[in-house]
Amino acid sequence: MGLVVQKYGGSSVADAEGIKRVAKRIVEAKKNGHQVVVVVSAMGDTTDELIDLAEQVSPMPAGREFDMLLTAGERISMALLAMAIKKLGHEAQSFTGSQAGVITDSVHNKARIIDVTPGRIRTALDEGNIAIVAGFQGVSQDKKDITTLGRGGSDTTAVALAAALDAEVCEIYTDVDGVFTADPRVVKKAQKIDWISFEDMLELAASGSKVLLHRCVEYARRYNIPIHVRSSFSGLQGTWVSSEPPVRKTQQQGEQKVEQAIISGVAHDTSEAKVTVVGVPDKPGEAAAIFRAIADAELNIDMVVQNVSAASTGLTDISFTLPKTDGRKAIDALEKAKPAIGFDSLRYDDQIGKISLVGAGMKTNPGVTASFFEALSDAGVNIELISTSEIRISVVTRADDVPGAVRAVHTAFGLDSESDEAVVYGGTGR
């Protein structure tokens, strides 16, 4: 039995009872002969409460101090979890991101992991301890300041530690049973996916699936760390994310690989906004200047579309999507760069939604794109932007059209569950 990294989110450790329940599950893994490293998020609403306090003191808190503040949250949950494990008669030690060797760059509030040097974790494990590590945080390489990793930071901590410690698997415990073929809140007949490739999972995450975030899957793929997403409220198998389907033993046929469907799932996202830069001179370097301005503001964009230039004016429009939360910053950055770039005006639209179909077999199945557009058309959905990759087609529509569009596509690609029973979604134990 090897080393297992388990990650528990804030809803799993929301109160003392949750912490005790999680402690039991951790101890089970230890009893099964595993070395166990646990990555834990802040308890329930702690982070929101800290943000609220910060806003009372200063409406625009500075990055360094904001990180210092937020990291108090995991410090509390990890220490309590270690205590709860000790109470069950097992040895446990908690470690901050810094102590665990999570080295990051210096971009406060959304730092990136540069290196993981888990010497203290290794020692703690070798001495028979369960190691509890604060998720979401690290220490900057140059200034030795405390940093936080931003959204999905705890999942990324878990995968990064799993990679650095050469773990068998990184188990991400959450409040849903796994990754589904679509959001079960929108599509009642969505099915849990038993296995999905890193590539398809990356596309689903990029397309709005909330269960695993893109950066965490990317990290796992780079180091080939299998992820098992599962519920902390049930004992059920969840979704495996890995390079190869896991081998399953069945009575009839001996060993058999889980069959991979052509289409993994339908994702949607209504958290983005569309920015259109109107009247851009159609000459080399203009698009680069626009996206350099966006990049310099540390903003990530998603889809980009450039209209065909009108020959008469020599001007074109460039549209892109990005998180609504970054909308203001993008507009500011572009306004500032307007004299240098020389466009006419900016348009901002936050009433959009994105629907994506993801599956590795897509490009080699010529009917997929056609079926996708037919399904949308039959549902009366108007398409504003289109973007494709090797294993994904995404369209932007009006936000209001999203639920109907997702259901139509899910049905058209035969993803609907045959059972009429309600999908198990979320825990009963909360």
Added chain:
Amino acid sequence: MGLVVQKYGGSSVADAEGIKRVAKRIVEAKKNGHQVVVVVSAMGDTTDELIDLAEQVSPMPAGREFDMLLTAGERISMALLAMAIKKLGHEAQSFTGSQAGVITDSVHNKARIIDVTPGRIRTALDEGNIAIVAGFQGVSQDKKDITTLGRGGSDTTAVALAAALDAEVCEIYTDVDGVFTADPRVVKKAQKIDWISFEDMLELAASGSKVLLHRCVEYARRYNIPIHVRSSFSGLQGTWVSSEPPVRKTQQQGEQKVEQAIISGVAHDTSEAKVTVVGVPDKPGEAAAIFRAIADAELNIDMVVQNVSAASTGLTDISFTLPKTDGRKAIDALEKAKPAIGFDSLRYDDQIGKISLVGAGMKTNPGVTASFFEALSDAGVNIELISTSEIRISVVTRADDVPGAVRAVHTAFGLDSESDEAVVYGGTGR
């Protein structure tokens, strides 16, 4: 203008308003040309809330994890305070005990400071920042684990930093106006002391005065760091604690040293219990064995009295006092050592109180001891134990007798204020 260390307790930073008020005061010191280092405690009830959470998870939490948990408290207050200062347009950076170079031994929950290496603080100051440091915490020299300093830890952090940074003064901001000749809650006519020597302050602290704790004064004396204890709710001068009285300028007489009274004050303490070891063989090494057992349990004792041995039995009794909170551990330690020591039985009494008279001129004023006992006798107070030092007389009485005894002694030594006005005690701004 030199470097000032300011320390703010939990009641001064209990909420966002408190943090903003403290931030203004800090900025004033900075504007006056000082380099400012601020040591801050956890907000209001944060520490109690964390302890409560720990107890829900595990009734006897382990030292290392308990320290990890508690240190989240200062992390929150210091980050918020830095944000509040930045909002006022000044640069501030917060530092954990570890980052500030507070190196301790490995005794969790009551670690001692071994060394202070404030390189990062010095750099932050040189770059024009106000440095905010988490009180109460450090990092252990050998294991690099997070430690807490126990009671009075934040005051000690402040004095230790003041010493390491060669500060002009260490200002301890609290919710009272300074050190008084007696506890104003007990003695209405108690007076604020303008100046007190390190030695007298040490005795007052050891005798139950709560304003400054013994270890902090001891540290200040060793490095000759003047302490100014004052209210964070008023702008009044508080009490200076230093080796020499500060020089004051008066209109009439030019420079004049503050006159030192023979008696500094009357302290009382009802937080101790009395343990009596009954029937100890009266031979060399017995007392040593008893106090070795206590010391091995990491317990500090206060007063010790050995009765005259009864010649007929060759047995004697040894009584000592120690904090009630350590009572259980002391009894356990002695019971465990009973076979080796060979006493008859143990008696435990937690209904005692201690009254102490402190003043440097005491030993050279022969009437002091006599007046002290007369005052107690006139007040009808029965004395159970007596202990004296160069500058202090302490007696143990029934706990119920303490308030009357303190008032009687305060009056007998002419410490009562002539004014009938209520003493300013605590702030009006809370």
